[in-house]
Amino acid sequence: MGYVADRWHKTRPAKGEAECGEHKGLVASKAHGSGKRWQARYDDPNGCEITSLHKTKTEAENEIVKQESAKQTGSWLDPKAGTITVEKYALETWLPAQNIIGRSVKEYKGALDRYLIPEWGNRQIRSIRPSEAGAWQQLLTSKYELSRSYPNRVARYVRGVFRLAVIDRVIAVSPFDGIKAPMLVQSDVYPPDIAEVQLLVEHAYKPLWAAMFEVDAQTGLRSGELRGMRLEKVDFLRRLYHVDEQVVYEAGKGLYLDKLKTGAGKRVLPLSQRTVDLLAAYVAAHPPATEGEWAGLIFRMPNRLPVGESTIDWALKQTCRYAKSPPRHMHDFRHHYASVLIAGGENPKVVQKRLGHKDVMTTLRVYAHLFAEAEEQTREVLDAAWAKPGETGAEKESPQQGGRIPESRRSKGALKQVSG
Template sequence: MGYVADRWHKTRHRPDEPECGEHKGKVATKCHGKGKRWQARYDDPTGREVTSVWATKVEAEQEIVRQEAAKQTGSWLDPKAGRVTFEQFSLDTWLPAQSIIGRSEVEYLGALRRYAFPELGHREMRSIKPSEAGAWQKLLVSKYGLSGSYPNRVARYVRGVFRLAVIDRVISVSPFAQILAPALESSACHPPDVAEVHQLVTAAYHDRYATMIALDALTGLRSGELRGLRLSRIDFLRRTMLVDQQLVYEKGKGQYFDELKTGAGRRTLPLTQGTVDLIAAYVARNPVPTAGPGAGLLFTMPAAGLIGESTIDYALKSICKRANVEPRHWHELRHHYASVLIAGGENPRVVQQRLGHKDVLTTMRTYAHLFAEAEERTRDVLDAAWADVRKADGEAESSGASGRIPESRADSGVVAQLRG
């Protein structure tokens, strides 16, 4: 249990020390008359002593009662913890606590430094109000000009900082608790169809790019996954491909191989026989290098050099020009793969797993319009399937034959619906 101390007077004093001029029977300390007189002292849940000063003894006693009660209920907060600034807590506590790879850490830190620290960095965590949190979110668009999904992404980082602060008992509630996050806007993708992909493959000016385009359309790999694909990851017998690394670029480090961002990114893809034959034929024409930076890679530049993202982007733009089609990006070949799966009737969960998305919501958000189109095709298929039945039923009625579904075996309302 805590106790109250009198800052202005000594609890132990020598007999020869003079009596306090204001308070009879007491001996003044050096801080007599300076600041608040009464000090509340108690131990926090870890056993560390916490102190605070108050004008009256009653206030100090009430503070101890409040803090002891909070300890009992598990709602105790360190009164001084919330004084840490947003920038300090983000750098010292939140960022190290994230289970992310190095490139993602650079991305998170860059977003905070550009959009959050200038506005909130100097503020104490406990001082930021919900109204200020909401106003900051609006600045992402009005001041910084962010668009698409980026305002939501940046806001998600900052909201995560405050969420961890609540968990760590730095603050009692996040200022974003009742504030809606920026809408997650994503423009509908319009991937190339099979005919266009075939045009691109035909127009490719190098065997390397023709094969990369075809393979990407057949597997939906990300650019880094495609450029970092090793021959050893292809199981020709089982017709599968293990996706477990990517080739990335980072300023100051150059190109290097890195693990995938999420556990869901690591996946084993089923390959068609045509895909297996495509890879085998390419390897026969272009043996995989055994030495150098590109050792073991399926696709390399001359002298086993690693292929940069800008290199294949430029190559695809040139190929699009040669094929006389609209400019495309490599990621649109990944969208093509997803669109083929969806059109073929694959459910969202399977599409998510094939693409290596973190969750099915990401898949649905990106390809919602394609699933809607697939639903419409389902209706067309059902209409076409029952068209012959309706036609035969109509002919039977006109000729007086009993070509009906017996009412005793089916609900009359269902029968009427099937007849259209």
């Protein structure tokens, strides 16, 4: 249990010392009249003494009762812990606590350096108020001009800093509690249909690009995963591909193979027979290296190095020009793969697993409008199946089950271009 000490007077005065002129029966100490008189003393949960100064004895006694009660309930906070600066806590405590690989550490630190530290870096972490937290989030768009998903992403990092500070008992409550995060703006994706993908493959001006474009459309791999495909990861017999690494580029380090950023990205991907045949034919015509850093790499440049991200992006832009099709990005092939799965009736959880998303909400957020389109197709099928001759949607009988399929479905082909 703690106790209260009188700083202005000695507890064990020497015999014969003069009495305090202000307080009878007490002997003045050197601190008499300087600062707050009463000192609350108590031990923290680890047995280390904590002190605080107060104007009155009652305030000091109340402080001890408050701290002792907090220790009993498990809600005790070190009063000095919250004095750490936002910069120090973010970079030395929060960042190392994130279970992320080196490239992500660089990304996270870059966001903190650009948007958090210039605003609050020198502030004590306990000093940030909710009103300031809300105002800071507004700065992401007004001052730093971030758009699309970036305000939400940066705010997520910073909110995580304060959330960990609460868990660490550095602060009692996060200033972001009750403050809505910036809206996650997710633009609708409009993937190429099968006809457009085939057109791009046909107009690819090198066998390398044609193979990479088609494999990407058939697997939905991310650019780095596609460029990092290795022969030993392909199970031709079971028609599977083990996705667990990717080619990345880092300034000062160049291109290298690295593990995936998240555990969800590590997956076993079913391959179609067409994809297996395509890979087998390409490998037979262009055998991978059998030794060295890039041994087994399926797709590589003439100098036997991996394909760089900017290189394949440029190749796709050129191919789009030759095909006279709208400009596309490599990620559009991934979207195409997802759209094929959704149109085929795959549920969101399966699509999430195939794409390597960390959670199904990510999948739903990106492809919500495609799932909505698939739902509408389901309604059309049901309406057509139950419609009587002459009713809306009963224009043509299904050759398979004698049901009716609407004209709108018949005119769109096997896989239509999806619109929002």
